[in-house]
Amino acid sequence: MSRNEHNPGQPSSDATPGDAPGENITNYLVGLGLATLLTVVSFFIAQTSLVWGPSIPVALCVLAMAQMGVHLVFFLHITIGPDNINNVMALAFGVLVVFLLLAGSLWIMAHLNHNMMMPMPMQP
Amino acid sequence: MTPADAALMDKADMADEKVDRSGHDDPHEAADVISKRIVVGYGFWIFLLSDIVMFSAFFATYAVLSGETAGGPTGRQLFDVRNVGIETACLLASSFTCGLASIGARLRSSRWFYGAMTATFLLGAGFLGLELREFTGMVAHGAGPTRSAFLSAFFALVGCHGLHVTAGLLWLLTMMAQVFAKGYRADILRRMLCFSLFWHALDIIWVALFTVVYLIGSIS
Numbered sequence: 062m063s064r065n066e067h068n069p070g071q072p073s074s075d076a077t078p079g080d081a082p083g084e085n086i087t088n089y090l091v092g093l094g095l096a097t098l099l100t101v102v103s104f105f106i107a108q109t110s111l112v113w114g115p116s117i118p119v120a121l122c123v124l125a126m127a128q129m130g131v132h133l134v135f136f137l138h139i140t141i142g143p144d145n146i147n148n149v150m151a152l153a154f155g156v157l158v159v160f161l162l163l164a165g166s167l168w169i170m171a172h173l174n175h176n177m178m179m180p181m182p183m184q185p
Numbered sequence: 186m187t188p189a190d191a192a193l194m195d196k197a198d199m200a201d202e203k204v205d206r207s208g209h210d211d212p213h214e215a216a217d218v219i220s221k222r223i224v225v226g227y228g229f230w231i232f233l234l235s236d237i238v239m240f241s242a243f244f245a246t247y248a249v250l251s252g253e254t255a256g257g258p259t260g261r262q263l264f265d266v267r268n269v270g271i272e273t274a275c276l277l278a279s280s281f282t283c284g285l286a287s288i289g290a291r292l293r294s295s296r297w298f299y300g301a302m303t304a305t306f307l308l309g310a311g312f313l314g315l316e317l318r319e320f321t322g323m324v325a326h327g328a329g330p331t332r333s334a335f336l337s338a339f340f341a342l343v344g345c346h347g348l349h350v351t352a353g354l355l356w357l358l359t360m361m362a363q364v365f366a367k368g369y370r371a372d373i374l375r376r377m378l379c380f381s382l383f384w385h386a387l388d389i390i391w392v393a394l395f396t397v398v399y400l401i402g403s404i405s
Contacts, residue, residue, distance in 0.1 A: 079381055
């Protein structure tokens with residue numbers, strides 16, 4: 062994994078989440094600005110009548126995912142660089158499990174609901 | 186102390202703390218070491234991801250039950266989007282000040298560290314106060330967790346996040362006390378790294394929460 066740790070002159074070949082070389086306030090300010098923008102847009106389109114109604118939940122989900130991405134990159138300093146492969150792989154597995162859990166639950170329960178709605182034959 | 190000095194001390198700390206994975210002192214194996222900060226940070230990252238998986242189970246429960254109001258109040262009637270907006274602003278700002286605190290800790294600047302940690306605590310406590318006010322208001326209007334499956338799922342999900350924030354606030358005070366008592370030691374800084382990861386992760390969960398529960402709940 063980390064080959065250059067013993068030599069302070071060389072950059073480390075692994076990075077931990079939350080640490081970034083050359084991390085500074087500008088990084089956090091950009092993240093804060095982007096996150097604020099996405100939040101304000103989310104709250105705006107949830108209350109406005111300017112946007113076509115059925116598209117609003119989809120738009121809100123897309124905005125939320127974008128904002129989570131902004132948080133990951135600017136606050137948790139997850140990058141796609143080679144020093145972050147372990148972090149990104151763990152994240153990808155977490156996202157997979159979350160997706161399976163959410164999509165699986167909704168899918169199964171929707172089918173169950175649908176089957177329960179079937180008109181039952183009346184007993185004499 | 187200047188930032189350059191602090192950076193040098195950081196390197197010295199990292200050089201002091203090696204976990205030798207090879208288990209012996211062969212100089213050819215010395216290349217195969219890894220700093221403890223990276224091990225701790227990665228381990229805590231795995232914990233956070235499993236915490237998020239747990240939250241996704243609560244989210245799935247909520248999504249399945251969100252329509253089952255049993256004739257009781259719906260989200261549209263209960264949720265105050267303005268209040269949620271203020272809560273979101275508090276938590277987002279506290280995530281930013283938490284970032285400033287971790288920079289302050291790295292630079293060993295006590296003014297930055299204590300100032301930003303205090304701001305983080307106040308914003309987090311403000312968020313928690315608003316959430317508690319919302320909960321007590323709902324219970325007082327007969328919309329407590331026992332009213333319907335929807336409200337049970339709502340209180341479980343939002344309450345679980347609130348408990349995480351409470352734990353985070355206690356951890357925050359502990360970190361301030363530890364830095365005050367023990368200084369910016371390498372082990373204290375590793376705990377500070379874990380705390381900041383925890384606090385940022387709570388904000389990520391809140392993004393999903395205010396979107397799925399409050400915003401989508403208030404339009405449907």
